Amino acid sequence: MRxxxxxxxxxxxxxxxxxxxxxxxxxxxxxxxxxAALDLLRSAAPFDLVLLDYMMPGMNRLGGxxxxxxxxxxxxxxxxxxxxxxxxxxQAVAAGAAGFLPKTMSTRSLLAAVRFMAAGETYLPLxxxxxxxxxxxxxxxxxxxxxxxxxxxxxxxxxxxKEIARELGLQEVTVKLHVKTLxxxxxxxxxxxxxxxxxxxxxx
Numbered sequence: 160m161r162x163x164x165x166x167x168x169x170x171x172x173x174x175x176x177x178x179x180x181x182x183x184x185x186x187x188x189x190x191x192x193x194x195a196a197l198d199l200l201r202s203a204a205p206f207d208l209v210l211l212d213y214m215m216p217g218m219n220r221l222g223g224x225x226x227x228x229x230x231x232x233x234x235x236x237x238x239x240x241x242x243x244x245x246x247x248x249x250q251a252v253a254a255g256a257a258g259f260l261p262k263t264m265s266t267r268s269l270l271a272a273v274r275f276m277a278a279g280e281t282y283l284p285l286x287x288x289x290x291x292x293x294x295x296x297x298x299x300x301x302x303x304x305x306x307x308x309x310x311x312x313x314x315x316x317x318x319x320x321k322e323i324a325r326e327l328g329l330q331e332v333t334v335k336l337h338v339k340t341l342x343x344x345x346x347x348x349x350x351x352x353x354x355x356x357x358x359x360x361x362x363x
Contacts, residue, residue, distance in 0.1 A: 160277055162187045163206045165196035166239060167215035171262060175210075175239075178266050179273065193217030193226065200230050208277045210260070213240040213247065221254050228255055235276045248283060258282030303341055310337045311345075315354045 162179060164187055166172040176187045188203060190196035194217050200206070209227055217223055227236050235257035240247070248259035257276040260269060261284060272282045303311065306327075313323045320338065324331040338350075347353035 160185050160207045160273075161204060162273065163190065163196060163199055163203075163209045164188070165190040165193065165210065165215060166212040167191050168212070171212075171241075175269070178269070182270065191215075193223045197226060197230060200227065200234075206231070206234055208257070208273060209234055209236040210239050210273075211236060213238050213251075221251055221256075224251065224254055224256055235279070237272075237276055237282070252281060252283060256281075259284070303344055307337050307341045307344070310334060311341055311353065311357050314338070314350055315357045317354070 160182075162185060164172060164176055164179070166175070166189075169191070172189050172191070176189050179185045179187050188199055188206070190199055192215050193211070196209070196211065200209070209231070211218065211223055211227065213220075215223075221238075224236055224238065227234075236255070237258040237260055238248070238251045238256050239260050239262060241262040251259050258272060258281055260272055260282070264272070264284060268284075272284075275282050309327055310323055313326060318326070320331050320334045323329075324334045327334070338353075342348070342353060345353060345356055347356055
């Protein structure tokens, strides 16, 4: 199996490559950024799987995923990340990624995931789906009214109270009351925290 591993952190790239190449049927080529990965896709022998670091230069969030898929449409492409939340993982899979691999996963799990994706399956760690379910449960237990959910959804979009009022056909003072109430219900101290909690629950 030929694997292309692209990560700008030399130690991480080296460690993952060293582990994967311990498998007798694995050959690993590495790249330090997206452009180098694209060059290898153009010039090297075909790959069976591509692993892309979410935060490396050139990625532009999931733009790099699309660039690789455009160049090698039949090759499974997975996203590697040390910090991205489950929402990003789900967005990546929705955009066509073969999976999402946290850099904190065990080497044994990484190996299983690589074989799984190379076989044409989609991989998402159980911890990410469990995290999403927990966040959804917490948001649901807050017992927000439909109108409060409308307001919260627009907070995650970065809208100001005046813009929310205009979209929902409400007075701005009414929106402020809804915002204050939902802060209390979900345990948020400000708009940013409320938006983060909502995104963690998959509300966008």
